[in-house]
Amino acid sequence: MVVVFICTCFFSCKQQEEEKPVPNILFVIADDLSYPHTGAYGTDWIKTPGFDRVAKEGLLFTRAYTPNAKCSPSRSIIITGRNSWQLEEAANHVPFFPEKFLSHVEVLGNNGYFTGYTGKGWAPGDAGERELTGKRFSDLKMEAPTPSISPIDYAANFEMFLDEKPEEEPFYFWYGSFEPHRAYTYGTGASLGGKTIDMIDQVPPFWPDTDSIRNDLLDYAYETEYFDQHLVKMLATLEKRGMLENTLIVVTADNGMPFPRVKGQGYEYSNHLPLAIRWGEGIKNPGRVIDDFVSFLDFSPTFLEVGRVNFDSSGMAAFAGESLLPIFETEKGGKTDPSKNAVLIGKERHDIGRPDDQGYPIRGIVNEEYTYIHNFETERWPAGNPETGYLNTDGSPTKTVILNQRRIEGEYKYWNLSFGKRPSEELYDRKKDPYGLNNLALHPEYQNIKEGLKDELFRQLKAQKDPRMSGNGAIFDNYQYAQDSQRDFYNRYMKGEPFKTGWVNDSDYEKDFKEE
Known part of the structure; x- marks a missing residue:
């Protein structure tokens, strides 16, 4: 009788675990933003309450890297989990995307997820008729604060996406801001952002320290803050709809800032990027800072695992990365896995x-x-x-x-x-x-x-x-x-x-x- 009771409890608990719904996924990607340029990393001349909240209520990664610091190839790596040199044409910027490589968004869409994106998805390049990052939701516009900022109302388009989502389906949504990609409207960091050049504690020593360069940095800061403002609105939307705790939220950038010796190069500011992840129901001991080396290769295997998609039947090419779930499931901060020591x-x-x-x-x-x-x-x-x-x-x-x-x-x-x-x-x-x-x-x-x-x-x-x-x-x-x-x-x-x-x-x- 005792054995029967124990077995019944075991299988009942196991069944409850298996019946737990898969999480929604909100993937948030800035366009040209270097580590450490968010408040959570201690940069006080850029205000990023959205990113900082995700980090505080989840995980803040200090060693996250894209293997290739340019828009198209970095995004190709994200959606396939493979290095550039494993992606044929997609190793390059502005490529024809190879038919043979499926994106994790396509696979999730084929396995019960309602998928979509706003702003910049996989781009620039030619993917034919494929929806590598889901259905486009960018029609709702707003008056942008400067001529250089996209008029797409990212947050409103996210709400439209949620309104269209069938109630019983989980979602995957890609918020791809066009900011802080250039061009900038010079001086808006000061005139609209209320910033002054003396707020910048240090100009990186690979550039001259001049007023015009400091103002350039302030304009970059202003557009970074604009990106983050829409994230704040999206978090509020999820909270209002009761969807926040079962949504895996990943916030990062595709490559480093659009400045000389950074974007498109292979140095620290080029490939080292901000990363914060929140999943209320899926991350133990939130508020941790993670010092493991992680790569953009790790996103695709992570999303397939949380979405309970069997890799063998997914049709995706072999991953070069590893799922981040072990980091979610430990309670340790700092270095959680000694093997994650390089990228x-x-x-x-x-x-x-x-x-x-x-x-x-x-x-x-x-x-x-x-x-x-x-x-x-x-x-x-x-x-x-x-x-x-x-x-x-x-x-x-x-x-x-x-x-x-x-x-x-x-x-x-x-x-x-x-x-x-x-x-x-x-x-x-x-x-x-x-x-x-x-x-x-x-x-x-x-x-x-x-x-x-x-x-x-x-x-x-x-x-x-x-x-x-x-x-x-x-x-x-x-x-x-x-x-x-x-x-x-x-x-x-x-x-x-x-x-x-x-x-x-x-x-x-x-x-x-x-x-x-």
């Missing part, structure tokens, strides 16, 4: 602007102490060719200051850091040199460390069948750029064809540049 980074072609649409291929590994970067094509310009405006760096007051310092004053220090050619290997001590200014790769006393990191990086890349490891890296350059109007840009431009490149300034083009 891989890399890139291929980002924006066009080199001969024959070539990219700037790199691979790297980041651990607690060091960042090692391997540059494969050192004769190429890292941010794009000077004569075509360094197209992999958005136009900005900061970029203009650095370019003019070289042109007018003959000052090369900051230009070299942002635009100059690079050696085949870079090694930085992350504790002594957090901004990555002192390359240790040629120092004799660091050769064993460098070789050890290179061996580990290449071992993992070979295991993942990276074409760069088998001498077939040129395949990435040969994939077509998806926009006909910009394809083969360099060769066409140099022959005199006029172009509109709205993401850089006309003055960025170095028409009479001579390499020294």
Whole structure:
């Protein structure tokens, strides 16, 4: 009788656990936002109450990285759980997205989730008729505070999505802000945000410390706060509808801030991103700070696991990441898993602007102490060719200051850091040199460390069948750029064809540049 009672209780509890509804998922992604630029990380010149609430009531990650610091490839990694070098065309910016790779949003949609997005989903590129991030909900507009901010009312579109959702279905919603992507309306951080340049405690030492650069940072802060305001509204909507506690909320960004030496590069501000996760019913001991290294590769396996989707029947290609559920389910803070001690980074072609649409291929590994970067094509310009405006760096007051310092004053220090050619290997001590200014790769006393990191990086890349490891890296350059109007840009431009490149300034083009 006792045995029967115990068994009955066990199976009853197990049945209740299995019958517990799967969570809703709200994936929130800013466009070009670096760690540590939210209040929860101690940045006091940017106010982010929405992000800070998610962190306080959930988990705050201090070592979250995108493997590829550019819009399209970073988002491709998020939706597939695979590294760039495992995604064929989708390794590049503005690609044709390969048919063979399913997104986790498509899979969740095929397994009972009502899916949708507002703002910027997977982009830019060509995915054909596929809804890689769900059905579009961006029709509701509002009067934006500046001409540079999107008029899409993200929060209102989220409410419309919830109104359309069948009552019995869980939801997956992707809130993709277009902010703080450029362009900015110069001076709005001060005039509309009420900020002053002395609020910024430090300008990163890879840029000059000038008033115009500080104002550029304030404009970035203003647009970051705008992104967060819509998150605040979405949290309030979920709370009002009684849906907050069973919604897994992930807040992050696709890549680092749109400034020289950051977005589109491979340094700390490029790939290291903010991440906070809240799930009232699914995270033990909320309020923890997590110091494990986690990668954007981990999102897809996490979402499939919480959605109770069997991977073997999902149709998705093998993941390179791991589910974050063990971190949710432990009560520990700090380092919860000693094996999560490093991440891989890399890139291929980002924006066009080199001969024959070539990219700037790199691979790297980041651990607690060091960042090692391997540059494969050192004769190429890292941010794009000077004569075509360094197209992999958005136009900005900061970029203009650095370019003019070289042109007018003959000052090369900051230009070299942002635009100059690079050696085949870079090694930085992350504790002594957090901004990555002192390359240790040629120092004799660091050769064993460098070789050890290179061996580990290449071992993992070979295991993942990276074409760069088998001498077939040129395949990435040969994939077509998806926009006909910009394809083969360099060769066409140099022959005199006029172009509109709205993401850089006309003055960025170095028409009479001579390499020294």
